Amino acid sequence: MSKEAAPALKTESVNRKYRGVDQWPVDKTMGALLADQISCLQAIGPAIPIMSKAVEEAALRLEANENARIVYGGAGTSIRLGVLDGTELTPTYGWSKLRMAFVIAGGNRALQNAVENAEDNHRTAINRVAQLKLTANDVFIGVAASGMTPFTVAACEAARAAGAMTIGIASNTNSKLLAASDYPIFIDSGREPVGGSTRMNAGTAQKATLNMLSTAIMIQMGRVYDGYMVNMIPTNKKLRIRAEAIVSEISGCTQHEAKHALVRAKASYGGITENNIKLAVLLAKGAGLKEAKESLEATHYHLRPALAALTP
Numbered sequence: 344m345s346k347e348a349a350p351a352l353k354t355e356s357v358n359r360k361y362r363g364v365d366q367w368p369v370d371k372t373m374g375a376l377l378a379d380q381i382s383c384l385q386a387i388g389p390a391i392p393i394m395s396k397a398v399e400e401a402a403l404r405l406e407a408n409e410n411a412r413i414v415y416g417g418a419g420t421s422i423r424l425g426v427l428d429g430t431e432l433t434p435t436y437g438w439s440k441l442r443m444a445f446v447i448a449g450g451n452r453a454l455q456n457a458v459e460n461a462e463d464n465h466r467t468a469i470n471r472v473a474q475l476k477l478t479a480n481d482v483f484i485g486v487a488a489s490g491m492t493p494f495t496v497a498a499c500e501a502a503r504a505a506g507a508m509t510i511g512i513a514s515n516t517n518s519k520l521l522a523a524s525d526y527p528i529f530i531d532s533g534r535e536p537v538g539g540s541t542r543m544n545a546g547t548a549q550k551a552t553l554n555m556l557s558t559a560i561m562i563q564m565g566r567v568y569d570g571y572m573v574n575m576i577p578t579n580k581k582l583r584i585r586a587e588a589i590v591s592e593i594s595g596c597t598q599h600e601a602k603h604a605l606v607r608a609k610a611s612y613g614g615i616t617e618n619n620i621k622l623a624v625l626l627a628k629g630a631g632l633k634e635a636k637e638s639l640e641a642t643h644y645h646l647r648p649a650l651a652a653l654t655p
Contacts, residue, residue, distance in 0.1 A: 353515055358534035376536055376543075383532035383544040384551055390528050394556060397510050397526035401482045401556075402563035404508055406643060411442065411480035413557070414507070416472075416498040418448030418462035420542045421486035421512075421549060426454060428553040436566040437574035437617025446471045446483075448494040465497035472501035479506040484556070486549055487511075488532075488541035490518025499523040512552055514545040528552060565645030568593065573624070573646055574617045577605070586620050593646075594627035601627060611636070621646045628653060 364372060405411045413432070415425030426445055432438035446468060449458030461467075477483065483502035487495040490513030500523045503509045511524030514532045521527035532548040535541060561567055566574040571593060577586040583605075590601035604623035609615060611622065611632055621644060625635035630653050642648040 353531075353534055357538035358536060360534075361536050364536075379533070379536055379544055380547050383530070383548045386531045386533070386548060387552055387555070390530055390552070393526055393528055394552070395559075397508075397528070398556060398559040398563060400508055400526070401510070401560050404480045404482060405442075405560070406564055408478075408480040411478075412444055412475075412482070413438075413442065413560075414444045414446060414475065414477070414481060414483045414502065415486070416446035416468070416483060416502070417486040417495045418453070418492050419457075420546050421488060421492075421495070422447050423454055424546065424550050424553060425484065425486050428550075428557055432557060432561070433576075434578075435572055435575065436561040437576045438561070438566075439617070444475055446475075446498045448492075462492050462494045465493045468494045468498035469501045472498050472505065477502055477505040477507040479508075481505075481507040482510065483507045484510045484512070484553070485520055485524065486513075486553070487518075487520050488514045488545035488549070490515045490520040492520070496520050496523055510556070512549055514541070514548065565643065565647075568621075568646045573620045575620060576615055576617055577619065578615065586623075589620055590623045590627055593624050596627040607632065618644055621649070625649060625653065 413429065415422065415429050417425055422445065429443045429445065432443065433440055447453055448464065449461030452458060453461055483499060485495045485499035496519045499509050499511055499520055503523060503525065509524045510526045510528060511520040512528045512530065513520045514530050516529050521529060530548040530552060532544040535543050537543065571589045573589065575582060575586065577583040586605055587598055587601040590604055591598050601623065604627040605619060607626055608619045608622040612619065618639065621639055622635055624646060625638060626632065628650065630638065638649040638652050642652065
């Protein structure tokens with residue numbers, strides 16, 4: 344009895360459009376690569392409906408528990424992009440490092456080095472997920488261009504079994520990762536310019552998809568107001584100046600008043616926190632400290648309803 348044939352993976356096959364590429368003029372090569380990059384970004388469009396549902400559900404779960412986490416899982420290029428997306432949530436949106444985790448094939452060493460057989464080790468993936476003790480409030484995002492990576496599939500299945508919400512991002516339809524996910528996101532990024540090197544088209548599509556998901560989740564959770572990073576933590580001079588500008592522009596106060604409001608906000612929290620800017624905006628609008636804090640707490644730290652609730 345013959346073995347079942349492995350599914351044909353578009354991401355692994357050679358793109359005949361690039362036949363003879365090693366003999367092309369450089370400008371022709373660059374033009375073709377750019378065209379492919381544009382095409383793989385446009386391929387995200389059909390996935391927006393399922394992505395939108397995933398964002399809404401993820402925001403609800405993450406907001407339901409102050410310890411709920413976003414967890415990224417994968418191997419190779421895919422998890423490197425996941426780590427990049429996750430680590431940038433802290434400086435941009437004040438997302439606590441304690442509220443994110445990574446399930447990396449080969450461990451942290453694999454972020455800079457290829458680790459032999461790491462992506463095939465499904466048992467390690469299951470053990471790593473078990474260590475995280477995931478709950479129904481956690482959100483797991485698994486990324487694999489092929490959608491067939493044993494490590495990533497096993498991690499996603501384990502996260503789902505633990506009750507976490509699971510999102511799978513893959514560039515091959517009917518793949519195991521998509522089947523293992525509550526929210527399967529298929530991005531048809533097509534064949535790669537260099538056969539099997541998914542750091543190109545699939546990688547670009549993955550990066551953009553992760554950007555869109557995490558940004559939209561943060562917006563839904565009230566960490567963005569009118570395009571301003573109102574949960575940013577001002578930890579250096581540049582960011583302190585930016586925070587003052589944000590407070591000034593939202594509240595209509597002067598730069599000096601914004602600086603004073605931020606100092607009051609920081610002192611009231613006992614140091615730098617993710618809610619400094621929001622509290623400073625309310626103070627700059629004339630709210631008392633107690634009123635401003637209560638307004639933020641009552642609205643789950645969403646600035647717009649907190650502003651609306653202020654006594655005129």
